[in-house]
Amino acid sequence: MAEEAILGYLEQNDEIKDSGEFAEERKIEHNEIVNVIKSLHGFRYVDAEDIKRESWVLTDEGKTYAEAGSPEVQLFLAIPEEGIPKDELQKKVGPSLFKIACAQAAKNKWLNMGKQLISRKVQHVDDKVKDLLLQIQQGQVIGSDDIKALKARKLIVPQTWKGYSVKKGPNYAPKRKQVVTDLTRDNFQSGEWKELEFKEYNYSAKGQPLEGGHLHPLLKVRSQLKQIFLCMGFEEMPTNNFVESSFWNFDALFQPQQHPARDSHDTFFLETPSTTNILPEDYVQRVKQVHESGGYGSRGYAYDWKREEANKNLLRTHTTAVSSRMLYQLAKKPFSPKKYFSIDRVFRNEAVDRTHLAEFHQIEGLVCDRGLTLCDLIGVLHDFFSRMGMTKLKFKPAYNPYTEPSMEIFSYHEGFKKWVEVGNSGMFRPEMLQPMGLPQDVQVIAWGLSLERPTMILYGIDNIRDLFGHKVDLGLMKKNPICRLGIE
Numbered sequence: 001m002a003e004e005a006i007l008g009y010l011e012q013n014d015e016i017k018d019s020g021e022f023a024e025e026r027k028i029e030h031n032e033i034v035n036v037i038k039s040l041h042g043f044r045y046v047d048a049e050d051i052k053r054e055s056w057v058l059t060d061e062g063k064t065y066a067e068a069g070s071p072e073v074q075l076f077l078a079i080p081e082e083g084i085p086k087d088e089l090q091k092k093v094g095p096s097l098f099k100i101a102c103a104q105a106a107k108n109k110w111l112n113m114g115k116q117l118i119s120r121k122v123q124h125v126d127d128k129v130k131d132l133l134l135q136i137q138q139g140q141v142i143g144s145d146d147i148k149a150l151k152a153r154k155l156i157v158p159q160t161w162k163g164y165s166v167k168k169g170p171n172y173a174p175k176r177k178q179v180v181t182d183l184t185r186d187n188f189q190s191g192e193w194k195e196l197e198f199k200e201y202n203y204s205a206k207g208q209p210l211e212g213g214h215l216h217p218l219l220k221v222r223s224q225l226k227q228i229f230l231c232m233g234f235e236e237m238p239t240n241n242f243v244e245s246s247f248w249n250f251d252a253l254f255q256p257q258q259h260p261a262r263d264s265h266d267t268f269f270l271e272t273p274s275t276t277n278i279l280p281e282d283y284v285q286r287v288k289q290v291h292e293s294g295g296y297g298s299r300g301y302a303y304d305w306k307r308e309e310a311n312k313n314l315l316r317t318h319t320t321a322v323s324s325r326m327l328y329q330l331a332k333k334p335f336s337p338k339k340y341f342s343i344d345r346v347f348r349n350e351a352v353d354r355t356h357l358a359e360f361h362q363i364e365g366l367v368c369d370r371g372l373t374l375c376d377l378i379g380v381l382h383d384f385f386s387r388m389g390m391t392k393l394k395f396k397p398a399y400n401p402y403t404e405p406s407m408e409i410f411s412y413h414e415g416f417k418k419w420v421e422v423g424n425s426g427m428f429r430p431e432m433l434q435p436m437g438l439p440q441d442v443q444v445i446a447w448g449l450s451l452e453r454p455t456m457i458l459y460g461i462d463n464i465r466d467l468f469g470h471k472v473d474l475g476l477m478k479k480n481p482i483c484r485l486g487i488e
Contacts, residue, residue, distance in 0.1 A: 002028050002036040003176065006166065010046065011174045018051060019163040030163070037164050044171040048164040055159050056136050056147065062155035066137055070129035075101035076110055076120065083119030218361065218468065220483040221455045222343050225363060228387045229341040234365060237322050239344035245276040247310040249321040251287050253402035254431040256301045257309045261317065266349050268315040275311040283328065284310070286435035296430040315347035319364045327444065330368065331437035337369040343451060354463040361451035372443035374405055377425060381409060381447060388454070390422065404429050409447065423449030458483060
């Protein structure tokens, strides 16, 4: 109906000046007219030009006042000639309307606002606001000052009306010809193809974008780091247990039971199951001994080591818990040198901010062999970080309960023009290694860093919540580039 009306009108006339007026005259929905115009314009039956008109419409609040009257007039009419207590008036008109109305009525100087009693200053008022709202509702034009006042009170909002003016196009015809998109066998057999009009193909048109899975930046960097470890001859450790016992997470690492990291403010402890009963008893006794009275050249911590503390289950705070398990298993066999690595999730009870989350990913590497020294550790670190594109390194002495000596690792960032901390490292203490049963001349060098920090630097992300968690923009997943980590 709309298409026939448009093409029929243009057969007798040169132009449809306003699609809105055209739709109203023919009692057709304007949206229907617009859709038909767009379709005809696409096939060049008509040429269409945009028409825009700015107008004002009432908000929901404005519609309420247009019907019931402005708040200030409602308030004025609710006040008897003798006046009314403030609390009683507020109950009468409602708290929200009372607040708005008092401000406007006081501005108009209609009322005497006493501390206890509110009374009229004038005997009659005109509801100018309601009159203006009704005029706008009827499509009438009002003054710019009145528009400004109503807009400030959020009683009206601007609305843009869009329509078209329409003229005949180069392919105009009183009736649209049906174009065919496919040539069929029946068309050939019947000879109908000679009379058919085919739709033109647009060879420049883009096809539908292909949807597929996209790798998270963390997974890209993780994959690249895994390749680095494998190229260096490392073997990946199994890190599939997020839940760990305090024994493997802390005690086996020679970390005392009164250490602040073992407090509930820093660690997530499990309610169910709260404890474990599966620990190697002979090894537990050797760990207890070294904690209480020392050994292997150490005086220990000189406190009463408690089994119930070691039995507590928690969400692992570092993947070094996995390293302790792997070294213990290694000690049960005839010794052979090993290089292990892991990249997986750990959990800490930390306040969430732009650089910290309660869960993150830890990268850890260790080398176990006879006669290793701090020089070996520094050499391995230079090799590892150079493969990540970090060639300028320096080290600073640090303290860790289970490594001695310990070092913080810094790399010079060319973009930031400063030294940035990139990890921690050290040599596992004899108090940790000897109770496992490893030979006395065996040393372990190890280092660790987070996966999030290098990823944030590589992808220019300054808030960790934009990288990991429920606030991540899915567009980042689809558009982030491949990760090379400086590898040639």
